[in-house]
Amino acid sequence: MSAADPRLTPLVQSLPATVPFTGPEALERRAGLPFRARLGANESVFGPSPRAIAAMREAAAEAWKYGDPESHDLRAALAQAHDIAPENIVVGAGIDGLLDSLVRLTVAPGTPVVASAGSYPTFAYHVAGYGGTLVPVPYTADHEDPDRLIARAAETGARLIYLSNPDNPMGSWHDAATIQRMIEAVPDHALLVLDEAYIDFAPPGTAPAIDPLDPRVIRMRTFSKAHGLAGARVGYAIGQAGLIAAFHKVRNHFGMSRAAQAGALAALADPDWLADVLARVGDARDRITRIAADNALTALPSATNFVAVDCGADGRFARKVLDNLGRDGVFVRMPFVAPQDRCIRITVGRPEDLELLSEALPRALAAARHDAEEP
Amino acid sequence: MSAADPRLTPLVQSLPATVPFTGPEALERRAGLPFRARLGANESVFGPSPRAIAAMREAAAEAWKYGDPESHDLRAALAQAHDIAPENIVVGAGIDGLLDSLVRLTVAPGTPVVASAGSYPTFAYHVAGYGGTLVPVPYTADHEDPDRLIARAAETGARLIYLSNPDNPMGSWHDAATIQRMIEAVPDHALLVLDEAYIDFAPPGTAPAIDPLDPRVIRMRTFSKAHGLAGARVGYAIGQAGLIAAFHKVRNHFGMSRAAQAGALAALADPDWLADVLARVGDARDRITRIAADNALTALPSATNFVAVDCGADGRFARKVLDNLGRDGVFVRMPFVAPQDRCIRITVGRPEDLELLSEALPRALAAARHDAEEP
Numbered sequence: 001m002s003a004a005d006p007r008l009t010p011l012v013q014s015l016p017a018t019v020p021f022t023g024p025e026a027l028e029r030r031a032g033l034p035f036r037a038r039l040g041a042n043e044s045v046f047g048p049s050p051r052a053i054a055a056m057r058e059a060a061a062e063a064w065k066y067g068d069p070e071s072h073d074l075r076a077a078l079a080q081a082h083d084i085a086p087e088n089i090v091v092g093a094g095i096d097g098l099l100d101s102l103v104r105l106t107v108a109p110g111t112p113v114v115a116s117a118g119s120y121p122t123f124a125y126h127v128a129g130y131g132g133t134l135v136p137v138p139y140t141a142d143h144e145d146p147d148r149l150i151a152r153a154a155e156t157g158a159r160l161i162y163l164s165n166p167d168n169p170m171g172s173w174h175d176a177a178t179i180q181r182m183i184e185a186v187p188d189h190a191l192l193v194l195d196e197a198y199i200d201f202a203p204p205g206t207a208p209a210i211d212p213l214d215p216r217v218i219r220m221r222t223f224s225k226a227h228g229l230a231g232a233r234v235g236y237a238i239g240q241a242g243l244i245a246a247f248h249k250v251r252n253h254f255g256m257s258r259a260a261q262a263g264a265l266a267a268l269a270d271p272d273w274l275a276d277v278l279a280r281v282g283d284a285r286d287r288i289t290r291i292a293a294d295n296a297l298t299a300l301p302s303a304t305n306f307v308a309v310d311c312g313a314d315g316r317f318a319r320k321v322l323d324n325l326g327r328d329g330v331f332v333r334m335p336f337v338a339p340q341d342r343c344i345r346i347t348v349g350r351p352e353d354l355e356l357l358s359e360a361l362p363r364a365l366a367a368a369r370h371d372a373e374e375p
Numbered sequence: 376m377s378a379a380d381p382r383l384t385p386l387v388q389s390l391p392a393t394v395p396f397t398g399p400e401a402l403e404r405r406a407g408l409p410f411r412a413r414l415g416a417n418e419s420v421f422g423p424s425p426r427a428i429a430a431m432r433e434a435a436a437e438a439w440k441y442g443d444p445e446s447h448d449l450r451a452a453l454a455q456a457h458d459i460a461p462e463n464i465v466v467g468a469g470i471d472g473l474l475d476s477l478v479r480l481t482v483a484p485g486t487p488v489v490a491s492a493g494s495y496p497t498f499a500y501h502v503a504g505y506g507g508t509l510v511p512v513p514y515t516a517d518h519e520d521p522d523r524l525i526a527r528a529a530e531t532g533a534r535l536i537y538l539s540n541p542d543n544p545m546g547s548w549h550d551a552a553t554i555q556r557m558i559e560a561v562p563d564h565a566l567l568v569l570d571e572a573y574i575d576f577a578p579p580g581t582a583p584a585i586d587p588l589d590p591r592v593i594r595m596r597t598f599s600k601a602h603g604l605a606g607a608r609v610g611y612a613i614g615q616a617g618l619i620a621a622f623h624k625v626r627n628h629f630g631m632s633r634a635a636q637a638g639a640l641a642a643l644a645d646p647d648w649l650a651d652v653l654a655r656v657g658d659a660r661d662r663i664t665r666i667a668a669d670n671a672l673t674a675l676p677s678a679t680n681f682v683a684v685d686c687g688a689d690g691r692f693a694r695k696v697l698d699n700l701g702r703d704g705v706f707v708r709m710p711f712v713a714p715q716d717r718c719i720r721i722t723v724g725r726p727e728d729l730e731l732l733s734e735a736l737p738r739a740l741a742a743a744r745h746d747a748e749e750p
Contacts, residue, residue, distance in 0.1 A: 007534055007566050008621055009483045015624040025443040044439045053435045056634065060431040063638065064422045064603040065413070068400040093468060093630050100627055108384045129625045159382055191382050228439040231633030246383055249390040250504045252475055254398070255468050257632045258606030259431065263438065
């Protein structure tokens with residue numbers, strides 16, 4: 001019906017009915033039973049700061065008030081934290097919402113956009129949604145390839161170049177000097193979309209210095225990962241003031257949850273909690289690496305809150321392992337482009353979550369190998 | 376910078392830097408003091424259901440989980456409440472967010488859209504944001520004019536026809552039979568956007584029956600008004616399944632706050648609270664009408680949680696009254712098109728809020744008249 005509805009734009013009529021991700025709740029409804037370990041969406045199972053929880057609880061009774069459309073207090077705190085001006089920051093409903101606005105601002109039907117094949121599906125979803133043409137660049141040794149991304153952008157006249165550092169879904173990363181060289185190489189017609197959703201988990205020296213006067217890059221940050229506020233939907237973009245001002249021409253000004261604004265502000269003021277989470281994430285990454293080794297699998301190095309584990313065969317095999325884990329109550333996801341799809345992507349969990357993983361993984365592997373041996 | 380940035384689409388470069396509304400917090404920051412009575416944004420000062428508050432407080436600790444992108448439980452409850460299928464409902468970040476998606480789905484540069492001159496600015500903002508051409512139709516006796524809206528849509532080949540019933544900013548309304556006749560008269564090329572944000576406050580017989588098979592109309596509902604959850608950002612659209620399916624091709628699937636989903640679900644399950652709020656809204660409307668009469672002003676009949684008060688002169692005079700009220704700590708808004716701009720729009724408040732209004736209004740009127748008498 002909708003595809004044939006002449007009241008829809010030709011672009012919309014041409015769009016597929018696919019979604020970037022199926023949520024874990026939908027998978028649970030299909031399976032008819034809840035997951036025992038939620039390790040698939042790179043959420044922070046350690047939860048948000050108690051200060052953020054308290055702030056959101058306090059804000060609940062004030063939910064009758066719209067949130068401040070300017071997110072003034074949050075932007076002021078973020079500006080101070082990054083030593084930039086509030087005019088360099090736009091707050092939105094997660095990086096997903098900000099990517100939607102950014103693509104809308106820059107991509108018209110047919111506009112070329114460069115991204116790594118198999119990188120963030122939601123970015124590709126927005127590019128397709130505005131009629132852009134995605135130019136895929138393969139990973140190099142499980143890393144996004146800055147030089148090839150820049151080269152393809154120059155060849156195609158791309159408007160946007162998307163790179164996540166650290167990378168999702170592989171967990172790999174480049175150092176700040178490499179990223180800075182990439183920024184310097186951005187063609188005049190292009191803008192580098194530097195998705196730093198996982199930057200809090202990365203080693204020092206991963207993020208280049210923020211230059212609020214640099215027109216060549218826009219940085220995306222979020223409270224959904226290290227700050228444990230995925231369900232609150234708070235992200236922000238950092239860029240040149242003129243570029244940030246363009247967001248205000250199209251964004252949903254009253255789109256922010258008031259409680260989410262309060263929660264993010266409180267989370268920002270609790271660096272001790274963040275440090276504690278980062279320590280627990282490090283321990284959990286090590287544990288996942290050991291669990292992989294115990295099963296004769298290789299865990300890839302990670303600068304994020306998840307670990308890509310090489311299942312040692314092809315994507316079909318990894319998919320079987322993932323499905324088997326899911327049937328066993330352990331929710332994980334996986335890359336969807338070869339050869340990265342030889343891996344499953346496991347979000348860090350609490351010790352009890354990873355204990356379930358350690359029990360389920362051998363069973364999942366054995367069943368997948370048994371299937372593979374069948375004629 | 377942004378206007379000249381060649382990386383922005385020509386459409387975006389052509390957009391003005393205006394916003395639909397300036398938030399009360401921004402007005403407070405400019406004035407350097409907080410409002411004593413927040414009666415300008417049609418929020419429900421009576422607050423959300425205690426059950427909704429409890430649900431959001433409980434959800435705060437779970438904020439590390441993304442919300443269900445399908446809003447399954449909320450859609451199921453809404454479907455039951457309206458005796459339709461979940462496939463006829465899409466949940467979004469308030470009606471503002473849903474209008475953004477709807478305009479994106481249907482409006483290309485140059486596409487004509489019909490709405491009443493002076494009706495909801497955020498709808499006009501989205502139409503402009505996607506390059507649509509807004510065809511304004513004047514109010515008739517402070518009511519939106521269904522016949523003229525339909526006629527102009529037929530003349531212009533409009534893709535969308537926007538009508539709010541009850542109407543914002545005037546508070547006027549049409550009965551269900553009148554709206555049903557309008558639905559029947561929608562041209563084939565068009566879709567009626569029936570914004571029913573205030574329908575809970577209207578007398579019985581204001582909303583036509585919902586026909587989930589009717590392709591000519593999409594209904595917009597919200598938890599921001601009677602349910603007192605403006606700060607949570609939960610709205611929903613009801614329409615033919617094919618049209619609703621189109622939203623899923625472009626919407627931000629993980630854009631809903633998890634706590635907001637829980638709060639809306641709990642609010643829906645507390646009809647007693649809703650009934651209590653409606654009773655208090657009715658009393659407050661009467662009180663505002665008396666306050667207007669005490670000042671020799673006419674309050675227009677209202678089927679909403681606000682009252683348009685005719686200040687008895689032109690828009691310039693009403694603006695002075697509004698500014699004076701603001702300086703006195705009473706936040707109200709006003710229509711922005713003549714002759715409706717002879718009114719100020721006062722949201723219903725608690726007795727203490729309206730006491731402040733009753734004290735401030737005579738002063739505001741006297742000062743405005745004094746200014747008017749100056750040469």
